[in-house]
Amino acid sequence: MAQFTLATPVTEHDMRQLRVGDSVSLNGVIFGIRDATQRRIFDDGVAPPVDLHGAICLHTAPNVKKEDGRYVPVCIGTTTSTRMERFTPGLIEQYGVRGIVGKAGLGEGSARAMQRYGACYLAIVGGAAALETTQIEAIEAVYWEDLMPECIWQLRVNMLGPLTVAIDAHGGNLYEQVREDAAKRMRDVYRELGLE
Numbered sequence: 001m002a003q004f005t006l007a008t009p010v011t012e013h014d015m016r017q018l019r020v021g022d023s024v025s026l027n028g029v030i031f032g033i034r035d036a037t038q039r040r041i042f043d044d045g046v047a048p049p050v051d052l053h054g055a056i057c058l059h060t061a062p063n064v065k066k067e068d069g070r071y072v073p074v075c076i077g078t079t080t081s082t083r084m085e086r087f088t089p090g091l092i093e094q095y096g097v098r099g100i101v102g103k104a105g106l107g108e109g110s111a112r113a114m115q116r117y118g119a120c121y122l123a124i125v126g127g128a129a130a131l132e133t134t135q136i137e138a139i140e141a142v143y144w145e146d147l148m149p150e151c152i153w154q155l156r157v158n159m160l161g162p163l164t165v166a167i168d169a170h171g172g173n174l175y176e177q178v179r180e181d182a183a184k185r186m187r188d189v190y191r192e193l194g195l196e
Contacts, residue, residue, distance in 0.1 A: 002023070010054055026163070050154065062074075064139065074133075088113065101123075104126075123166035124163055
């Protein structure tokens with residue numbers, strides 16, 4: 001398991017060097033997105049107002065306040081990625097997104113797109129919003145404010161992480177590994193109990 005520090009935007013090469021279990025910290029700009037953002041893109045057919053090629057997207061709808069006409073972070077946590085599975089392959093294939101930061105994982109369609117195009121899912125610890133917020137230096141821009149708080153948030157980050165590579169661009173999938181290990185252990189337990 002290796003440790004990486006990546007600057008955004010990232011390249012296919014950046015992401016293909018990562019393997020499941022590696023630790024990643026991010027510097028630069030990432031984009032916060034959530035359900036409403038992606039419904040507008042994919043269900044309503046509205047192209048994103050910002051170039052997402054090489055981008056890392058964070059599944060979030062942050063708590064913010066406005067000071068002197070600018071948004072400042074109060075608490076920027078991460079939401080569950082699983083329910084956004086239907087959007088992720090399109091983000092990767094059509095818009096060039098190279099990474100998703102979230103929790104709870106993504107499905108097979110996303111994993112296949114990541115393998116084909118060179119992208120990764122970077123898992124963040126659930127409940128780490130207080131730490132995560134300190135790693136966000138600024139909210140640089142907000143797009144589609146009418147979707148507040150599910151806008152597109154342009155966030156400047158400094159050493160965001162550590163993040164764990166949970167789905168890599170080589171077919172590795174930490175969630176699948178855990179499910180397989182759990183199933184094997186259950187079989188072993190049943191065998192020891194004489195229930196098999």
